[in-house]
Amino acid sequence: MTTASFADDPGRPTVAVLGTGIMGSGMARNLLAAGLPVRAWNRTRARAEPLAANGATVTDTAEEAVRGADVIITMLNDGPAVTETLTAAAGGVRPGQIWMQSSTVGIEATTGLAHRAAGLGLVYLDAPVSGTRKPAEQGTLTVFVAGPSSARATTRPVLEAIGQRTVWVGEDPGAASRLKLVVNTWLINLVNSVAESLNLAEGLGLDPRQFLDAVKGGPLDTPYLQEKSDALLAGNLDPSFALSMALKDARLILKAAEESGVALDLVAASAERFARAEADGHGGQDMIATYYAGRGAAPDER
Template identity: 30%
Template sequence: MTTPASLHIGVIGLGAMGRGMAASLRRAGHLVHVCDVRPEAAQAFAAEGGVACASPAEVAAHCEVLVSVVVNAAQTEAVLFGDGGAAAAMRPGSLFIMCSTVDPNWSVALEARLADLGLLYLDAPISGGAAKAASGEMTMMTAGTPAAYAKAGDALEAMAAKVYRLGDRAGNGSKVKIINQLLAGVHIAAAAEAMALGLREGVKAEDIYEVITHSAGNSWMFENRMAHVLAADYTPLSAVDIFVKDLGLVLDTARASKFPLPLSATAHQMFMQASTAGYGREDDSAVIKIFPGITLPGSPA
Protein backbone atom coordinates (compact mmCIF):
# COMPACT_ATOMS: atom_id res chain seq x y z
CA MET A 1 0.00 0.00 0.00
CA THR A 2 1.31 3.47 -0.86
CA THR A 3 0.36 6.42 1.29
CA PRO A 4 -1.46 9.08 -0.77
CA ALA A 5 0.53 12.30 -1.13
CA SER A 6 -2.40 14.19 0.42
CA LEU A 7 -2.37 12.15 3.65
CA HIS A 8 -2.42 14.28 6.79
CA ILE A 9 0.37 13.17 9.15
CA GLY A 10 0.95 14.54 12.63
CA VAL A 11 4.33 15.01 14.29
CA ILE A 12 4.35 15.66 18.02
CA GLY A 13 7.65 16.93 19.36
CA LEU A 14 9.86 19.25 17.30
CA GLY A 15 13.21 18.77 18.98
CA ALA A 16 16.49 17.88 17.31
CA MET A 17 14.99 14.80 15.61
CA GLY A 18 11.28 15.59 15.28
CA ARG A 19 11.84 18.87 13.45
CA GLY A 20 13.84 17.13 10.73
CA MET A 21 11.38 14.25 10.47
CA ALA A 22 8.48 16.64 10.01
CA ALA A 23 10.40 18.43 7.26
CA SER A 24 11.16 15.12 5.53
CA LEU A 25 7.48 14.18 5.54
CA ARG A 26 6.56 17.57 4.11
CA ARG A 27 9.16 17.20 1.33
CA ALA A 28 7.61 13.82 0.49
CA GLY A 29 4.32 15.56 -0.25
CA HIS A 30 2.40 14.99 2.98
CA LEU A 31 0.44 17.69 4.78
CA VAL A 32 2.11 17.75 8.17
CA HIS A 33 0.38 18.94 11.34
CA VAL A 34 2.71 19.60 14.28
CA CYS A 35 2.67 20.53 17.93
CA ASP A 36 5.33 21.07 20.55
CA VAL A 37 5.47 22.26 24.13
CA ARG A 38 7.11 25.37 22.62
CA PRO A 39 4.35 26.97 20.52
CA GLU A 40 6.93 29.05 18.67
CA ALA A 41 8.53 25.86 17.30
CA ALA A 42 5.22 24.77 15.78
CA GLN A 43 4.60 28.24 14.38
CA ALA A 44 8.04 28.31 12.78
CA PHE A 45 7.32 25.01 11.05
CA ALA A 46 3.92 26.29 9.92
CA ALA A 47 5.63 29.28 8.32
CA GLU A 48 7.47 26.80 6.07
CA GLY A 49 4.33 25.03 4.92
CA GLY A 50 3.07 22.87 7.79
CA VAL A 51 0.08 23.30 10.09
CA ALA A 52 0.61 24.32 13.72
CA CYS A 53 -1.68 22.79 16.35
CA ALA A 54 -2.10 23.70 20.00
CA SER A 55 -2.25 20.17 21.42
CA PRO A 56 -1.80 16.49 20.53
CA ALA A 57 -5.59 16.17 20.52
CA GLU A 58 -5.84 18.86 17.85
CA VAL A 59 -3.23 17.03 15.76
CA ALA A 60 -5.17 13.78 16.18
CA ALA A 61 -8.39 15.43 15.05
CA HIS A 62 -6.82 16.11 11.64
CA CYS A 63 -4.52 13.10 11.14
CA GLU A 64 -4.81 9.33 10.88
CA VAL A 65 -1.07 8.82 11.35
CA LEU A 66 0.65 10.38 14.38
CA VAL A 67 4.42 10.31 14.90
CA SER A 68 5.54 10.94 18.48
CA VAL A 69 9.13 12.14 18.86
CA VAL A 70 9.44 12.98 22.56
CA VAL A 71 12.13 12.05 25.07
CA ASN A 72 10.77 9.15 27.10
CA ALA A 73 7.83 6.99 28.16
CA ALA A 74 6.48 9.59 30.59
CA GLN A 75 6.28 12.22 27.87
CA THR A 76 4.69 9.69 25.50
CA GLU A 77 2.06 8.97 28.16
CA ALA A 78 1.34 12.69 28.36
CA VAL A 79 1.08 12.95 24.56
CA LEU A 80 -1.51 10.18 24.50
CA PHE A 81 -3.36 10.36 27.78
CA GLY A 82 -2.56 13.71 29.43
CA ASP A 83 -4.53 16.95 29.21
CA GLY A 84 -5.16 17.56 25.52
CA GLY A 85 -3.88 14.05 24.80
CA ALA A 86 -4.17 12.43 21.41
CA ALA A 87 -5.68 9.06 22.30
CA ALA A 88 -9.23 10.28 22.97
CA ALA A 89 -9.27 12.27 19.74
CA MET A 90 -7.84 9.56 17.45
CA ARG A 91 -10.31 7.91 15.11
CA PRO A 92 -10.55 4.08 15.20
CA GLY A 93 -7.98 2.55 12.87
CA SER A 94 -5.58 5.48 13.23
CA LEU A 95 -1.88 4.77 13.76
CA PHE A 96 0.43 5.95 16.55
CA ILE A 97 4.15 5.70 15.73
CA MET A 98 6.28 5.85 18.88
CA CYS A 99 9.89 6.95 18.23
CA SER A 100 11.21 7.33 21.80
CA THR A 101 13.75 5.14 23.59
CA VAL A 102 11.70 3.26 26.19
CA ASP A 103 11.54 0.06 28.20
CA PRO A 104 10.58 -2.64 25.68
CA ASN A 105 8.01 -4.08 28.08
CA TRP A 106 6.33 -0.68 28.31
CA SER A 107 6.13 -0.55 24.53
CA VAL A 108 4.54 -4.01 24.41
CA ALA A 109 1.95 -2.90 26.97
CA LEU A 110 1.24 0.31 25.04
CA GLU A 111 0.43 -1.68 21.91
CA ALA A 112 -2.21 -3.61 23.89
CA ARG A 113 -3.64 -0.45 25.47
CA LEU A 114 -4.05 1.24 22.11
CA ALA A 115 -5.49 -1.91 20.53
CA ASP A 116 -8.22 -1.83 23.20
CA LEU A 117 -9.10 1.64 21.88
CA GLY A 118 -9.20 0.42 18.28
CA LEU A 119 -5.88 2.09 17.44
CA LEU A 120 -2.82 0.77 15.61
CA TYR A 121 0.72 1.08 16.98
CA LEU A 122 4.28 0.92 15.69
CA ASP A 123 7.19 0.49 18.08
CA ALA A 124 9.67 2.61 16.07
CA PRO A 125 12.70 4.06 17.88
CA ILE A 126 15.10 6.12 15.80
CA SER A 127 18.84 6.70 15.51
CA GLY A 128 21.18 8.83 13.46
CA GLY A 129 21.22 12.31 14.93
CA ALA A 130 19.69 15.62 13.94
CA ALA A 131 21.49 15.99 10.62
CA LYS A 132 20.30 12.62 9.33
CA ALA A 133 16.78 13.28 10.60
CA ALA A 134 16.75 16.54 8.65
CA SER A 135 17.90 14.85 5.45
CA GLY A 136 15.60 11.82 5.80
CA GLU A 137 18.59 9.49 6.21
CA MET A 138 18.19 8.25 9.77
CA THR A 139 17.52 4.67 10.90
CA MET A 140 14.20 3.38 12.26
CA MET A 141 13.98 0.15 14.26
CA THR A 142 10.36 -0.88 13.90
CA ALA A 143 8.02 -3.63 15.02
CA GLY A 144 4.25 -3.92 14.71
CA THR A 145 1.34 -5.64 13.08
CA PRO A 146 0.91 -5.90 9.32
CA ALA A 147 -2.09 -3.57 9.65
CA ALA A 148 0.09 -0.95 11.33
CA TYR A 149 2.68 -1.11 8.54
CA ALA A 150 -0.05 -0.91 5.92
CA LYS A 151 -1.47 2.20 7.57
CA ALA A 152 1.99 3.80 7.67
CA GLY A 153 2.37 3.35 3.92
CA ASP A 154 5.47 5.18 2.70
CA ALA A 155 5.68 7.54 5.69
CA LEU A 156 8.46 5.52 7.31
CA GLU A 157 10.59 5.59 4.18
CA ALA A 158 10.00 9.33 3.88
CA MET A 159 11.60 9.83 7.29
CA ALA A 160 14.39 7.24 7.20
CA ALA A 161 16.90 5.76 4.78
CA LYS A 162 16.89 2.49 6.72
CA VAL A 163 13.61 1.07 8.04
CA TYR A 164 14.19 -2.24 9.79
CA ARG A 165 11.12 -4.44 10.33
CA LEU A 166 11.91 -6.52 13.38
CA GLY A 167 8.69 -8.34 14.20
CA ASP A 168 4.92 -8.45 13.85
CA ARG A 169 4.27 -7.09 17.33
CA ALA A 170 5.77 -4.35 19.49
CA GLY A 171 8.94 -4.95 21.51
CA ASN A 172 11.83 -5.81 19.21
CA GLY A 173 12.14 -2.27 17.92
CA SER A 174 12.74 -0.99 21.44
CA LYS A 175 15.02 -3.93 22.29
CA VAL A 176 17.29 -3.25 19.34
CA LYS A 177 17.31 0.48 20.15
CA ILE A 178 18.55 -0.05 23.68
CA ILE A 179 21.26 -2.39 22.36
CA ASN A 180 22.30 0.48 20.08
CA GLN A 181 22.27 2.83 23.07
CA LEU A 182 24.43 0.38 25.04
CA LEU A 183 27.09 0.66 22.34
CA ALA A 184 26.69 4.40 21.86
CA GLY A 185 26.99 5.16 25.58
CA VAL A 186 29.97 2.86 26.12
CA HIS A 187 31.72 4.27 23.05
CA ILE A 188 31.23 7.88 24.19
CA ALA A 189 32.51 7.04 27.67
CA ALA A 190 35.52 5.22 26.23
CA ALA A 191 36.25 8.09 23.82
CA ALA A 192 36.16 10.58 26.70
CA GLU A 193 38.42 8.40 28.82
CA ALA A 194 40.95 8.04 25.99
CA MET A 195 41.03 11.76 25.25
CA ALA A 196 41.32 12.55 28.97
CA LEU A 197 44.30 10.23 29.36
CA GLY A 198 46.03 11.83 26.40
CA LEU A 199 45.48 15.31 27.83
CA ARG A 200 46.70 14.20 31.25
CA GLU A 201 49.88 12.89 29.61
CA GLY A 202 50.49 16.21 27.91
CA VAL A 203 49.51 15.37 24.33
CA LYS A 204 47.68 18.09 22.42
CA ALA A 205 43.99 17.40 21.97
CA GLU A 206 44.13 18.06 18.23
CA ASP A 207 47.03 15.61 17.85
CA ILE A 208 45.14 12.89 19.72
CA TYR A 209 42.11 13.49 17.53
CA GLU A 210 44.07 13.49 14.28
CA VAL A 211 45.94 10.26 15.03
CA ILE A 212 43.05 8.28 16.51
CA THR A 213 40.62 9.18 13.73
CA HIS A 214 43.11 7.67 11.27
CA SER A 215 43.90 4.59 13.37
CA ALA A 216 42.29 1.30 14.35
CA GLY A 217 41.13 2.65 17.70
CA ASN A 218 38.73 5.10 16.09
CA SER A 219 34.97 4.85 16.49
CA TRP A 220 32.11 6.88 15.04
CA MET A 221 31.45 8.27 18.50
CA PHE A 222 35.10 9.25 19.07
CA GLU A 223 35.23 11.04 15.74
CA ASN A 224 31.90 12.80 16.26
CA ARG A 225 31.91 13.61 19.98
CA MET A 226 35.58 14.44 20.51
CA ALA A 227 35.17 17.05 17.76
CA HIS A 228 32.78 18.76 20.19
CA VAL A 229 35.48 18.66 22.88
CA LEU A 230 38.05 20.17 20.52
CA ALA A 231 35.62 22.96 19.67
CA ALA A 232 34.75 23.44 23.36
CA ASP A 233 31.12 23.31 22.22
CA TYR A 234 28.87 21.43 24.61
CA THR A 235 25.60 22.56 23.03
CA PRO A 236 23.34 19.54 23.71
CA LEU A 237 22.61 17.75 20.44
CA SER A 238 22.23 14.72 22.74
CA ALA A 239 22.57 15.49 26.42
CA VAL A 240 24.39 13.69 29.23
CA ASP A 241 21.03 13.03 30.90
CA ILE A 242 19.83 11.14 27.81
CA PHE A 243 22.46 8.50 28.52
CA VAL A 244 21.65 8.49 32.22
CA LYS A 245 18.17 7.47 31.09
CA ASP A 246 19.07 5.18 28.19
CA LEU A 247 21.84 3.22 29.91
CA GLY A 248 19.49 2.92 32.87
CA LEU A 249 16.97 1.23 30.54
CA VAL A 250 19.72 -1.06 29.26
CA LEU A 251 20.64 -2.11 32.79
CA ASP A 252 16.99 -2.54 33.85
CA THR A 253 16.36 -4.84 30.88
CA ALA A 254 19.43 -6.94 31.64
CA ARG A 255 18.70 -7.04 35.36
CA ALA A 256 15.32 -8.62 34.71
CA SER A 257 17.04 -11.68 33.25
CA LYS A 258 20.13 -11.45 35.51
CA PHE A 259 22.39 -10.74 32.55
CA PRO A 260 25.72 -9.07 33.40
CA LEU A 261 26.67 -5.82 31.64
CA PRO A 262 29.87 -4.59 33.32
CA LEU A 263 30.84 -2.04 30.65
CA SER A 264 27.34 -0.58 30.50
CA ALA A 265 27.24 -0.28 34.29
CA THR A 266 30.55 1.60 34.36
CA ALA A 267 29.52 3.95 31.53
CA HIS A 268 26.21 4.61 33.31
CA GLN A 269 28.07 5.60 36.46
CA MET A 270 30.25 8.00 34.43
CA PHE A 271 27.21 9.75 32.97
CA MET A 272 25.58 9.81 36.42
CA GLN A 273 28.69 11.45 37.83
CA ALA A 274 28.69 14.05 35.04
CA SER A 275 25.00 14.79 35.64
CA THR A 276 25.48 15.14 39.39
CA ALA A 277 28.39 17.52 38.74
CA GLY A 278 26.01 19.83 36.86
CA TYR A 279 26.60 18.77 33.26
CA GLY A 280 23.36 16.86 32.72
CA ARG A 281 21.96 19.27 30.14
CA GLU A 282 25.22 19.66 28.25
CA ASP A 283 26.19 17.58 25.22
CA ASP A 284 26.97 13.98 26.17
CA SER A 285 30.64 14.58 25.27
CA ALA A 286 30.73 16.62 28.51
CA VAL A 287 31.19 13.31 30.31
CA ILE A 288 34.91 14.06 29.80
CA LYS A 289 34.56 16.79 32.43
CA ILE A 290 34.50 14.20 35.23
CA PHE A 291 38.21 13.43 34.81
CA PRO A 292 40.52 15.29 37.24
CA GLY A 293 43.77 17.01 36.47
CA ILE A 294 43.20 17.83 32.81
CA THR A 295 42.79 21.10 30.94
CA LEU A 296 40.16 20.88 28.24
CA PRO A 297 40.28 22.90 25.02
CA GLY A 298 38.75 26.31 25.61
CA SER A 299 39.40 26.21 29.36
CA PRO A 300 41.72 28.63 31.17
CA ALA A 301 45.20 27.15 31.42
Protein backbone atom coordinates (compact mmCIF):
# COMPACT_ATOMS: atom_id res chain seq x y z
CA MET A 1 0.00 0.00 0.00
CA THR A 2 1.39 3.41 -0.96
CA THR A 3 0.66 6.14 1.52
CA ALA A 4 -0.38 9.57 0.35
CA SER A 5 0.94 12.88 1.60
CA PHE A 6 -1.31 15.55 2.98
CA ALA A 7 0.51 17.99 0.75
CA ASP A 8 -0.61 15.95 -2.27
CA ASP A 9 -4.20 15.47 -1.13
CA PRO A 10 -5.34 17.93 1.56
CA GLY A 11 -8.42 15.81 2.27
CA ARG A 12 -6.46 12.65 3.06
CA PRO A 13 -3.72 13.14 5.65
CA THR A 14 -1.68 10.03 6.35
CA VAL A 15 -2.15 8.94 9.94
CA ALA A 16 0.20 6.90 12.13
CA VAL A 17 -1.65 5.08 14.90
CA LEU A 18 0.66 4.02 17.71
CA GLY A 19 -1.15 1.60 19.99
CA THR A 20 -3.78 -0.71 18.50
CA GLY A 21 -5.49 -2.15 21.55
CA ILE A 22 -9.21 -1.92 22.25
CA MET A 23 -9.42 1.79 21.43
CA GLY A 24 -6.64 2.26 18.90
CA SER A 25 -7.75 -0.56 16.63
CA GLY A 26 -11.30 0.81 16.43
CA MET A 27 -10.01 4.29 15.68
CA ALA A 28 -7.67 2.95 12.99
CA ARG A 29 -10.49 1.08 11.24
CA ASN A 30 -12.65 4.18 11.14
CA LEU A 31 -9.79 6.22 9.71
CA LEU A 32 -9.38 3.59 7.00
CA ALA A 33 -13.13 3.50 6.34
CA ALA A 34 -12.98 7.27 5.80
CA GLY A 35 -10.35 6.77 3.11
CA LEU A 36 -7.36 7.97 5.12
CA PRO A 37 -4.05 6.13 4.74
CA VAL A 38 -3.07 4.53 8.05
CA ARG A 39 0.27 3.28 9.29
CA ALA A 40 -0.26 1.12 12.39
CA TRP A 41 2.15 0.00 15.07
CA ASN A 42 1.75 -1.88 18.32
CA ARG A 43 4.42 -3.12 20.71
CA THR A 44 3.00 -6.61 20.16
CA ARG A 45 2.75 -6.70 16.38
CA ALA A 46 0.12 -9.47 16.42
CA ARG A 47 -2.39 -6.98 17.84
CA ALA A 48 -1.87 -4.63 14.89
CA GLU A 49 -1.67 -7.29 12.17
CA PRO A 50 -5.48 -7.68 11.69
CA LEU A 51 -5.61 -4.05 10.52
CA ALA A 52 -3.73 -5.05 7.37
CA ALA A 53 -6.92 -6.70 6.14
CA ASN A 54 -8.61 -3.29 6.37
CA GLY A 55 -5.87 -1.65 4.32
CA ALA A 56 -3.45 -0.41 6.97
CA THR A 57 0.30 -0.56 6.58
CA VAL A 58 1.47 -2.44 9.67
CA THR A 59 5.03 -1.60 10.69
CA ASP A 60 7.62 -3.33 12.85
CA THR A 61 8.69 -0.16 14.64
CA ALA A 62 7.16 3.07 15.86
CA GLU A 63 9.85 4.97 13.98
CA GLU A 64 8.79 3.37 10.71
CA ALA A 65 5.13 4.10 11.41
CA VAL A 66 5.57 7.84 11.93
CA ARG A 67 7.94 8.38 9.01
CA GLY A 68 5.96 10.17 6.30
CA ALA A 69 2.80 10.55 8.39
CA ASP A 70 1.02 13.90 8.63
CA VAL A 71 -0.76 13.13 11.91
CA ILE A 72 0.47 10.84 14.69
CA ILE A 73 -2.05 9.40 17.17
CA THR A 74 -0.90 7.75 20.38
CA MET A 75 -3.46 5.56 22.15
CA LEU A 76 -1.53 3.75 24.87
CA ASN A 77 -2.01 2.66 28.47
CA ASP A 78 -0.29 5.41 30.42
CA GLY A 79 2.29 8.19 30.49
CA PRO A 80 5.40 5.96 30.70
CA ALA A 81 4.17 3.93 27.69
CA VAL A 82 3.65 7.11 25.66
CA THR A 83 7.08 8.46 26.64
CA GLU A 84 8.75 5.18 25.71
CA THR A 85 6.95 5.08 22.37
CA LEU A 86 7.82 8.67 21.52
CA THR A 87 11.47 7.93 22.26
CA ALA A 88 11.33 4.91 19.96
CA ALA A 89 9.63 6.95 17.21
CA ALA A 90 11.84 10.04 17.47
CA GLY A 91 14.12 9.06 14.61
CA GLY A 92 11.19 9.07 12.19
CA VAL A 93 9.49 12.33 13.10
CA ARG A 94 9.93 15.62 11.28
CA PRO A 95 9.23 19.20 12.37
CA GLY A 96 5.66 20.25 11.70
CA GLN A 97 4.04 16.85 12.12
CA ILE A 98 0.91 16.94 14.26
CA TRP A 99 0.87 14.70 17.29
CA MET A 100 -2.58 13.90 18.70
CA GLN A 101 -1.87 12.48 22.15
CA SER A 102 -5.11 10.63 22.93
CA SER A 103 -4.02 8.44 25.85
CA THR A 104 -5.28 9.36 29.32
CA VAL A 105 -2.04 10.18 31.13
CA GLY A 106 -2.91 12.88 33.66
CA ILE A 107 -1.89 16.50 33.97
CA GLU A 108 1.77 16.15 34.92
CA ALA A 109 2.56 13.70 32.12
CA THR A 110 0.67 15.82 29.59
CA THR A 111 2.85 18.82 30.43
CA GLY A 112 6.00 16.74 30.10
CA LEU A 113 4.92 15.30 26.76
CA ALA A 114 4.15 18.78 25.42
CA HIS A 115 7.73 19.80 26.24
CA ARG A 116 9.07 16.69 24.52
CA ALA A 117 6.96 17.48 21.46
CA ALA A 118 8.30 21.04 21.31
CA GLY A 119 11.85 19.72 21.45
CA LEU A 120 11.16 17.54 18.41
CA GLY A 121 9.38 20.32 16.50
CA LEU A 122 6.02 18.52 16.66
CA VAL A 123 2.67 20.33 16.80
CA TYR A 124 1.20 18.93 20.01
CA LEU A 125 -2.52 18.34 20.48
CA ASP A 126 -3.70 17.22 23.89
CA ALA A 127 -6.57 15.07 22.58
CA PRO A 128 -8.02 12.47 24.98
CA VAL A 129 -11.26 10.76 24.01
CA SER A 130 -14.46 9.96 25.87
CA GLY A 131 -15.90 6.58 25.02
CA THR A 132 -15.10 2.89 25.23
CA ARG A 133 -14.88 -0.06 22.83
CA LYS A 134 -18.22 0.38 21.03
CA PRO A 135 -17.88 4.14 20.35
CA ALA A 136 -14.29 3.57 19.19
CA GLU A 137 -15.48 0.88 16.79
CA GLN A 138 -18.46 2.94 15.60
CA GLY A 139 -16.55 6.21 15.20
CA THR A 140 -18.75 7.93 17.78
CA LEU A 141 -16.17 9.01 20.33
CA THR A 142 -16.14 12.50 21.80
CA VAL A 143 -12.68 14.02 21.40
CA PHE A 144 -11.48 16.78 23.72
CA VAL A 145 -8.74 18.81 22.06
CA ALA A 146 -6.40 21.51 23.29
CA GLY A 147 -3.70 22.92 21.04
CA PRO A 148 -2.93 25.44 18.34
CA SER A 149 -5.88 26.38 16.13
CA SER A 150 -3.53 26.17 13.14
CA ALA A 151 -3.82 22.37 13.37
CA ARG A 152 -7.58 22.28 12.94
CA ALA A 153 -7.73 22.09 9.15
CA THR A 154 -5.29 19.19 8.93
CA THR A 155 -6.89 17.20 11.73
CA ARG A 156 -10.52 17.81 10.76
CA PRO A 157 -10.85 14.65 8.59
CA VAL A 158 -9.12 12.64 11.30
CA LEU A 159 -11.41 13.90 14.05
CA GLU A 160 -14.51 13.43 11.91
CA ALA A 161 -13.51 9.83 11.22
CA ILE A 162 -12.99 8.78 14.84
CA GLY A 163 -15.64 10.80 16.63
CA GLN A 164 -19.14 12.17 16.48
CA ARG A 165 -18.13 15.32 18.35
CA THR A 166 -14.98 17.36 18.85
CA VAL A 167 -14.77 19.72 21.82
CA TRP A 168 -12.02 22.30 21.36
CA VAL A 169 -11.12 23.24 24.92
CA GLY A 170 -8.47 25.86 24.17
CA GLU A 171 -4.91 26.21 22.99
CA ASP A 172 -3.20 25.38 26.28
CA PRO A 173 -1.93 21.76 26.31
CA GLY A 174 -3.39 20.12 29.37
CA ALA A 175 -6.80 21.78 29.23
CA ALA A 176 -8.30 18.80 27.41
CA SER A 177 -6.72 16.33 29.82
CA ARG A 178 -8.13 18.25 32.76
CA LEU A 179 -11.61 18.03 31.25
CA LYS A 180 -11.13 14.29 30.62
CA LEU A 181 -10.35 13.75 34.30
CA VAL A 182 -13.60 15.49 35.25
CA VAL A 183 -15.58 13.34 32.80
CA ASN A 184 -13.93 10.18 34.11
CA THR A 185 -14.74 11.19 37.68
CA TRP A 186 -18.41 10.94 36.74
CA LEU A 187 -17.87 7.64 34.92
CA ILE A 188 -15.88 6.00 37.72
CA ASN A 189 -18.39 6.96 40.40
CA LEU A 190 -21.27 5.88 38.16
CA VAL A 191 -19.94 2.38 37.48
CA ASN A 192 -19.31 1.79 41.17
CA SER A 193 -22.83 3.02 41.99
CA VAL A 194 -24.20 0.46 39.53
CA ALA A 195 -22.09 -2.29 41.11
CA GLU A 196 -23.04 -1.37 44.68
CA SER A 197 -26.75 -1.24 43.87
CA LEU A 198 -26.56 -4.74 42.40
CA ASN A 199 -24.53 -5.91 45.40
CA LEU A 200 -27.13 -4.62 47.86
CA ALA A 201 -30.05 -6.05 45.90
CA GLU A 202 -28.50 -9.50 46.05
CA GLY A 203 -27.47 -9.06 49.68
CA LEU A 204 -31.10 -8.31 50.58
CA GLY A 205 -32.31 -11.39 48.77
CA LEU A 206 -33.71 -9.57 45.74
CA ASP A 207 -33.31 -10.46 42.10
CA PRO A 208 -31.15 -7.56 40.80
CA ARG A 209 -33.41 -7.35 37.77
CA GLN A 210 -36.20 -6.18 40.07
CA PHE A 211 -34.10 -3.11 40.80
CA LEU A 212 -33.43 -2.53 37.11
CA ASP A 213 -37.11 -2.87 36.29
CA ALA A 214 -38.11 -0.54 39.15
CA VAL A 215 -36.11 2.39 37.73
CA LYS A 216 -36.47 1.57 34.03
CA GLY A 217 -37.75 4.47 31.97
CA GLY A 218 -37.84 6.85 34.92
CA PRO A 219 -35.64 9.79 35.93
CA LEU A 220 -33.23 7.50 37.81
CA ASP A 221 -32.62 5.27 34.81
CA THR A 222 -29.70 5.56 32.41
CA PRO A 223 -28.72 3.49 29.36
CA TYR A 224 -25.39 2.93 31.09
CA LEU A 225 -27.07 1.35 34.14
CA GLN A 226 -29.05 -1.06 31.98
CA GLU A 227 -26.16 -1.92 29.63
CA LYS A 228 -23.57 -2.58 32.33
CA SER A 229 -26.03 -4.50 34.52
CA ASP A 230 -27.21 -6.67 31.63
CA ALA A 231 -23.63 -7.49 30.65
CA LEU A 232 -22.65 -8.37 34.21
CA LEU A 233 -25.73 -10.49 34.89
CA ALA A 234 -25.16 -12.33 31.61
CA GLY A 235 -21.57 -13.05 32.64
CA ASN A 236 -20.11 -10.94 29.83
CA LEU A 237 -17.05 -9.19 31.22
CA ASP A 238 -15.22 -8.65 27.93
CA PRO A 239 -13.54 -5.28 28.49
CA SER A 240 -14.94 -2.15 26.91
CA PHE A 241 -12.86 -0.28 29.47
CA ALA A 242 -10.65 -2.59 31.52
CA LEU A 243 -10.88 -2.36 35.31
CA SER A 244 -7.11 -1.91 35.59
CA MET A 245 -7.33 1.12 33.31
CA ALA A 246 -10.18 2.56 35.38
CA LEU A 247 -8.01 2.16 38.49
CA LYS A 248 -5.15 3.96 36.74
CA ASP A 249 -7.48 6.82 35.83
CA ALA A 250 -8.92 6.99 39.36
CA ARG A 251 -5.40 7.43 40.72
CA LEU A 252 -4.66 10.17 38.19
CA ILE A 253 -7.87 11.94 39.24
CA LEU A 254 -6.99 11.68 42.92
CA LYS A 255 -3.52 13.08 42.29
CA ALA A 256 -4.95 16.03 40.35
CA ALA A 257 -7.56 16.64 43.04
CA GLU A 258 -4.96 16.62 45.81
CA GLU A 259 -2.78 19.09 43.94
CA SER A 260 -5.76 21.40 43.40
CA GLY A 261 -7.01 21.22 46.98
CA VAL A 262 -10.17 19.25 46.21
CA ALA A 263 -11.41 16.31 48.30
CA LEU A 264 -12.94 13.50 46.23
CA ASP A 265 -14.26 10.99 48.73
CA LEU A 266 -16.24 8.96 46.19
CA VAL A 267 -13.34 8.57 43.78
CA ALA A 268 -11.10 7.50 46.67
CA ALA A 269 -13.62 4.81 47.60
CA SER A 270 -13.97 3.80 43.94
CA ALA A 271 -10.20 3.43 43.62
CA GLU A 272 -10.18 1.20 46.69
CA ARG A 273 -12.92 -1.00 45.19
CA PHE A 274 -11.08 -1.23 41.87
CA ALA A 275 -7.88 -2.19 43.69
CA ARG A 276 -9.65 -4.99 45.59
CA ALA A 277 -11.21 -6.33 42.40
CA GLU A 278 -7.87 -6.16 40.59
CA ALA A 279 -6.17 -8.02 43.44
CA ASP A 280 -8.80 -10.75 43.05
CA GLY A 281 -7.88 -11.18 39.37
CA HIS A 282 -10.45 -8.96 37.63
CA GLY A 283 -8.06 -6.31 36.27
CA GLY A 284 -8.35 -7.44 32.66
CA GLN A 285 -12.13 -7.61 32.74
CA ASP A 286 -14.55 -4.77 32.12
CA MET A 287 -14.63 -2.23 34.92
CA ILE A 288 -18.12 -3.37 35.98
CA ALA A 289 -16.18 -6.26 37.56
CA THR A 290 -15.86 -3.83 40.48
CA TYR A 291 -19.09 -5.60 41.42
CA TYR A 292 -16.98 -8.48 42.76
CA ALA A 293 -15.27 -6.18 45.26
CA GLY A 294 -18.63 -5.82 47.02
CA ARG A 295 -19.48 -9.49 47.31
CA GLY A 296 -18.57 -10.20 50.92
CA ALA A 297 -19.08 -13.46 52.77
CA ALA A 298 -22.65 -14.52 53.48
CA PRO A 299 -23.86 -13.79 57.05
CA ASP A 300 -23.53 -17.44 58.11
CA GLU A 301 -19.93 -17.53 56.82
CA ARG A 302 -18.71 -14.52 58.82
